[in-house]
Amino acid sequence: MKPNGADIDAICDLVNELCGIYLDTSKDYLIEGRLAKLVKQAGCASYVDFARKVRVDARLKNDVVDAITTNETLWFRDNTPFDALRYKIFPELIDAKAGSLFPKKFRVWSAACSTGQEAYSIAMAFADVVPDFESWDLQIYGTDISPAAVAQAQRGVYNELEVNRGLDQKYRGAYFVKSAGGWGVNDVLKRRCRFEVRNLLKPFTNVGTFDLIFCRNVAIYFTPTDRKSLFQRLGQTLNRGGWLFTGSGESLMDLGPNWAPKQHCRAVCYQPNGCNGVATLKR
Numbered sequence: 355m356k357p358n359g360a361d362i363d364a365i366c367d368l369v370n371e372l373c374g375i376y377l378d379t380s381k382d383y384l385i386e387g388r389l390a391k392l393v394k395q396a397g398c399a400s401y402v403d404f405a406r407k408v409r410v411d412a413r414l415k416n417d418v419v420d421a422i423t424t425n426e427t428l429w430f431r432d433n434t435p436f437d438a439l440r441y442k443i444f445p446e447l448i449d450a451k452a453g454s455l456f457p458k459k460f461r462v463w464s465a466a467c468s469t470g471q472e473a474y475s476i477a478m479a480f481a482d483v484v485p486d487f488e489s490w491d492l493q494i495y496g497t498d499i500s501p502a503a504v505a506q507a508q509r510g511v512y513n514e515l516e517v518n519r520g521l522d523q524k525y526r527g528a529y530f531v532k533s534a535g536g537w538g539v540n541d542v543l544k545r546r547c548r549f550e551v552r553n554l555l556k557p558f559t560n561v562g563t564f565d566l567i568f569c570r571n572v573a574i575y576f577t578p579t580d581r582k583s584l585f586q587r588l589g590q591t592l593n594r595g596g597w598l599f600t601g602s603g604e605s606l607m608d609l610g611p612n613w614a615p616k617q618h619c620r621a622v623c624y625q626p627n628g629c630n631g632v633a634t635l636k637r
């Protein structure tokens with residue numbers, strides 16, 4: 355079913371309301387491609403009717419979010435941020451925490467984690483740096499607005515195509531177990547990662563604070579105002595000395611002087627709350 359002008363307006367409003375994604379009216383092909391089947395299944399005569407129905411049906415809301423979000427992701431996406439973690443960020447955070455109350459505790463947020471590859475990649479990069487991974491209290495919090503994506507992240511099972519996208523044999527051998535359903539992340543990594551459905555445009559209640567945040571390839575879907583507010587609020591959840599990574603090409607320079615980009619291992623990252631140091635990172 356092809357959406358007309360009124361349909362497109364109704365769906366753009368609905369999608370913006372549900373997940374903050376800003377679809378402009380040129381996205382009629384995307385609306386049709388991703389939602390036509392749901393509109394038909396719901397027995398609606400038009401997208402306008404469908405939008406009305408979705409607003410009062412929690413299950414349909416989830417279906418729309420799952421269908422409209424772009425969950426594209428892969429292991430160690432862009433590589434350079436993970437090199438920066440291995441060679442700069444993790445070693446320095448570890449040094450800065452030595453002698454503090456919780457020297458082995460690290461909290462990381464993979465914000466808009468999709469199906470979990472980013473969170474598990476961060477865990478593998480951390481394991482590359484420390485000789486005794488199991489003895490560290492690494493807590494990775496992965497969140498995404500798509501219930502289907504979060505469910506897969508929680509299962510930690512990937513098909514042949516997914517497991518091969520960006521994952522070196524060395525990591526597959528060390529952290530994955532082959533089963534009938536695909537390749538499952540083993541317990542060593544799974545124990546470190548907790549996944550939850552969360553809308554990044556809603557207040558960050560009870561998230562705590564983090565040493566490291568990855569928020570990549572999601573703000574590109576938001577309005578400039580929502581994008582700015584998102585990163586400012588993320589900055590407030592970073593510990594002093596904590597780091598934030600955005601997607602390649604997503605610059606935060608317009609957020610102010612605290613957001614001057616820093617480059618490590620050819621990755622761009624931000625440290626909006628100042629440099630780390632033993633004294634400042636004590637918690």
Ligand SMILES: C[S@@+](CC[C@H](N)C(=O)[O-])C[C@H]1O[C@@H](n2cnc3c(N)ncnc32)[C@H](O)[C@@H]1O
Nearest residue numbers: 373423425427466468499500553554570571572
């Ligand atoms: C392209 S993926 C990025 C995944 C991962 N960060 C990466 O870079 O590989 C974008 C993700 O953002 C999620 N997303 C979109 N709007 C969101 C929102 N308002 N709150 C939380 N997640 C959202 C989508 O569900 C999708 O999984």
